[in-house]
Amino acid sequence: MRIIVIGGGASGFMAAITAAETFPACRVTILEKSRNVLSKVRISGGGRCNVTHKPADPGVFSKNYPRGAKFVKTLFDAFGPADTVEWFTSRGVALKTEPDGRIFPVSDTSDTVIRCLVENARRAGVDIRTSVAVDQIRPEGDHINLILQDGSVLTADRVLVATGGTPKISGFDWISEHQHPILPPVPSLFTFNTPDNYLRALSGISVPKAVIKIQNSSLKAEGPLLITHWGFSGPVVLRLSAWGAREFAEKDYLFQIRINWTGDVNFDAARNHLIALKNSSPKQQLSAHAQFGIPARLWRAMAENAGITAQLKLADTPHKAINKMAMLVTDHPFDVAGKTTFKEEFVTCGGVSLDSVDPKTMESRLLKGLYFAGEVLDVDGITGGFNFQHAWSTGYAVGRHIGLSLATP
Structure with missing residues (x-):
């Protein structure tokens, strides 16, 4: 036989x-x-x-x-x-x-x-x-x-x-x-390309527990996130790509993601923490003191995006900039335009x-x-x-x- x-x-x-x-x-x-x-x-x-x-x-x-x-x-x-x-x-x-x-x-x-x-x-x-x-x-x-x-x-x-x-x-x-x-x-199992992502220059930086949500979708996942030359990778992205394989294909891999770099801190908690820091350490430069366990280089890049320069002291940082920083930390939007095989x-x-x-x-x-x-x-x-x-x-x-x-x- x-x-x-x-x-x-x-x-x-x-x-x-x-x-x-x-x-x-x-x-x-x-x-x-x-x-x-x-x-x-x-x-x-x-x-x-x-x-x-x-x-x-x-x-x-x-x-x-x-x-x-x-x-x-x-x-x-x-x-x-x-x-x-x-x-x-x-x-x-x-x-x-x-x-x-x-x-x-x-x-x-x-x-x-x-x-x-x-x-x-x-x-x-x-x-x-x-x-x-x-x-x-x-x-x-x-x-x-x-x-x-x-x-x-x-x-x-x-x-x-x-x-x-x-x-x-x-x-x-x-x-x-x-x-x-x-x-x-x-x-299935692919990484996200984000061509207009200002963080791509920080390729190699990772955070241990990020939450990514897909805009206008029920899809979300939590886990380690890696910044790459082309966008984002890491277990959290790969997990999302697997569960959303058909949905992403239907969207022709054009969609928006929202990243919480802390994992579990929400906007209000982040904002309150930054305001309390401003009140307790007014002479401190926010961009030089990373919070929420976020890597220093990533923190500085987000601070700059929020309009918080390296020389700006907390006492002189407007609440509008602090609000934006809290948003970037907890609900940072990025446009995905394509994928790369893992x-x-x-x-x-x-x-x-x-x-x-x-x-x-x-x-x-x-x-x-x-x-x-x-x-x-x-x-x-x-x-x-x-x-x-x-x-x-x-x-x-x-x-x-x-x-x-x-x-x-």
Whole structure:
């Protein structure tokens, strides 16, 4: 019996290894269209590979998925983050948990994870073929024929599609022709471009707890915020980009954000604090004494924007300028005009509709013998290891069931 995995990424390797180990009588082959397998694993986490996130109850963990939360909860009940940690550590990959919950290999290099996956695949007898692209899927009786780009044909008893996301819906044509509904893909996990942002000169400065609200929207998030050469990044921005992926796409990435640099201090509290400071320290220069834990350079830039020069003493600072400073600190508006992909990672919202897939086995409800795993599905998580966990869990589910279906009429 032959099982073919289309896609040599995280979910494809997990599925292939699990299937080969669970059903040793089956021949398992991975087909990867590029020259190298696991390319996304290699670049993830800045080249360190954010394997997963700190384990939690499946119901809690699944809340980190803007799309597919209910679907992945079922998967995590069978193979969740704790199982992922055990899977890798038992195969020689020592892992560590960072303060923010992200889990990395102790080696701090993705090569450790790649070697583990490749070596375990080969040990299990998986045939890994690169530079092999599949153009079409053609069911024929109890088999599935794969039409390759060079015109040759491979026949399999069962096929897993683990090709990852694609930026254009046309990239799913070879799947949708079998009546599988596809949700149009749009980018997720991106940073905000703010071309007219006077703070861009402060690239590299960050604050630990900012709140960003989207104007005329219910979207908001809290977390570390980073100023960049092109605008804003950091966990709070990436979280917003994930939850608002479709809304931002509909706006053509043109919208306004409001930033509270303190996290929880409101305008009135900030204004009252500054006025009290003026009364208690009238000779002090406000721009030289950062407040609310805001970095000094950022504070000075906002003070200048509020009309508070470096030489201006608090006693001579008009209330109008203090009011503006309080606004900039707690409700600072910026116009977003575009996005930038987060580092070299590309995550999409959209893909194969979850309604057409069995969440326990990952088998298509429309075409027996065809399975899906990983980002090709309409599931995406926020940054922090959640997308990889989805890949491991879906891959494992396929691997545990794909051989069973061979014996089922």
